[in-house]
Each structure stands twice: as structure tokens, then as C-alpha cells.
Amino acid sequence: MALVSPADEFQPAAHPPAGPFLVRALDDPRYPCALFLDVDGTLLDIAGSPAAVIVPDGLRATLQSLHHRLGGALALVSGRPIEDLDRLFAPLCLPAAGAHGAQWRLRAGEAVGRKAGKPLPGEVRRRLLALAGAHDGVLAEDKGTSLALHYRAAPAARAALLAGLEEILAGPEGVELRFLPGKMVFEVLTGGYDKAAAVERLLAEAPFAGRRPIFVGDDVTDEPALAAMPALGGLAFSVGRLLPGAAAVFGSPEALRSALASAAGMPP
Numbered sequence: 001m002a003l004v005s006p007a008d009e010f011q012p013a014a015h016p017p018a019g020p021f022l023v024r025a026l027d028d029p030r031y032p033c034a035l036f037l038d039v040d041g042t043l044l045d046i047a048g049s050p051a052a053v054i055v056p057d058g059l060r061a062t063l064q065s066l067h068h069r070l071g072g073a074l075a076l077v078s079g080r081p082i083e084d085l086d087r088l089f090a091p092l093c094l095p096a097a098g099a100h101g102a103q104w105r106l107r108a109g110e111a112v113g114r115k116a117g118k119p120l121p122g123e124v125r126r127r128l129l130a131l132a133g134a135h136d137g138v139l140a141e142d143k144g145t146s147l148a149l150h151y152r153a154a155p156a157a158r159a160a161l162l163a164g165l166e167e168i169l170a171g172p173e174g175v176e177l178r179f180l181p182g183k184m185v186f187e188v189l190t191g192g193y194d195k196a197a198a199v200e201r202l203l204a205e206a207p208f209a210g211r212r213p214i215f216v217g218d219d220v221t222d223e224p225a226l227a228a229m230p231a232l233g234g235l236a237f238s239v240g241r242l243l244p245g246a247a248a249v250f251g252s253p254e255a256l257r258s259a260l261a262s263a264a265g266m267p268p
């Protein structure tokens with residue numbers, strides 16, 4: 001028998017390869033799963049702007065097949081509004097939580113439910129749009145209850161945007177605003193929801209209730225949901241880098257897509 005040196009014994013346990021781990025979990029008949037997937041940077045490669053992302057050939061068929069295999073318990077969980085997700089993945093109309101949980105849809109094709117989220121105060125919106133307008137290449141995305149400033153095309157503007165945001169966020173008295181830094185994007189939203197709450201809302205009802213949740217995400221905005229998985233008896237995976245709470249890491253969105261295709265019995 002090989003000797004294990006004391007130093008080896010104290011090495012942290014290696015994270016298992018994410019693909020086979022996810023496929024096994026989705027296939028385990030003892031624990032029917034509910035699968036929650038972030039979109040940008042997780043299922044899809046990040047592009048120069050949110051409108052420029054590409055849904056690769058075969059992904060829709062993979063998602064459709066998995067949705068069927070999981071008894072409908074597959075949801076997209078995104079900062080994008082659900083209308084935007086539907087446009088991207090058309091003709092699919094999957095269960096989803098959109099706008100960081102301010103919107104939800106439990107079953108494919110159903111109407112979208114909305115939390116009566118407060119719109120951003122007009123003064124805050126005006127100042128955010130002015131901040132974006134002051135920097136060439138910064139794209140403002142207005143989602144009603146939130147406003148995102150994308151600076152992928154203007155990375156040098158990051159520090160100035162942060163300074164401007166700090167002033168704007170300190171401004172209005174009595175208005176609860178949250179700040180979400182993401183990949184080359186800063187988002188300001190009215191308080192009250194995050195992706196952990198979004199997943200728990202879906203898990204409370206059929207077809208998700210009673211299933212073991214699996215969440216896959218890639219960014220700071222996914223961390224509450226990743227961290228919530230152990231207490232919910234679930235599993236968390238991250239993409240691109242190890243995030244707190246993740247049991248294993250996919251190297252790229254493509255690696256995740258390939259594992260999902262394999263779990264769905266589709267050609268890779």
C-alpha cells in the first residue's frame with residue numbers, strides 16, 4: 001500500500017471533474033433534480049454587449065430534452081428580464097426567474113409573475129443614464145426595477161463609473177438601492193431580491209418542489225444562490241473559476257454545454 005505522507009493528508013480534497021459529477025447527479029434515480037442555470041457566462045459565452053450573445057447550435061434541443069427529462073424542473077435564472085430570455089432561446093419558453101428574481105415563470109409557456117418591485121426613482125435613473133452617457137462605450141441597459149451599466153467596450157471607465165455610482169448610491173434618502181457588480185457590468189436595483197430568493201421561490205412549487213436543486217453560475221450575482229445550495233440539500237457548480245459554495249468548476253460555458261448535452265443524451 002502506498003504511504004501517505006502527513007503533508008499529503010492535509011491537502012484539501014480535490015474538486016471532482018465537474019462534467020461527470022453533474023451528469024451523475026442529474027441521472028441519480030434516488031434524488032430527482034431541479035436544475036437552475038444562470039445564462040450569461042454560464043450557459044452562453046459573454047459577448048461584447050448583452051444583445052450580441054450567441055445561442056450555439058444544439059443548445060435549445062439540449063435544454064428542451066433536459067426540461068422534459070426533469071419533469072419540467074429546469075429553469076433559467078438570470079439578471080435579464082424573462083422577455084429577453086424568451087427572445088434569446090425562442091421557440092423555447094422555459095421556466096425562469098428573470099431580473100434577479102423580480103420575475104418568475106414556474107412552467108414552460110405560462111404567463112410571467114412579477115414581484116411588485118419598486119421602479120428605480122426617476123432621479124436615480126436620470127443620474128445613472130447621465131453617468132453612462134459621459135463615458136464613450138458604456139452601455140446603459142434599463143430594466144425598469146434596475147439599470148445596468150456595461151463597460152466591456154470601455155474598461156478604462158471602470159474607476160470613474162465606480163466613483164460616480166458611489167455618489168449616486170449615497171444620494172436618495174429613504175430609498176433602498178442595491179449595487180451588484182458583475183463581469184464588466186455594474187447594476188443598481190431596488191432592494192429585496194436576489195437569485196437565492198428566486199430559486200427558493202421556484203422550489204416552493206411544482207414542478208420544482210421536493211427535488212434536489214442544482215445551481216450553476218459564474219458571477220458575483222450568483223453567489224447567494226450557490227451559497228444557499230447546501231442548506232437546501234442541493235449542489236452548486238461554478239463556471240470559469242471556483243466561487244464560494246461550488247462543489248466543482250466548469251472551465252468554460254462550452255464545457256458546461258457539453259456536460260448538459262451528455263446528460264440529455266444528445267450528441268456533444
Ligand SMILES: [Mg+2]
Pocket residue numbers: 038039040041042217218219
Ligand atoms: Mg452569469
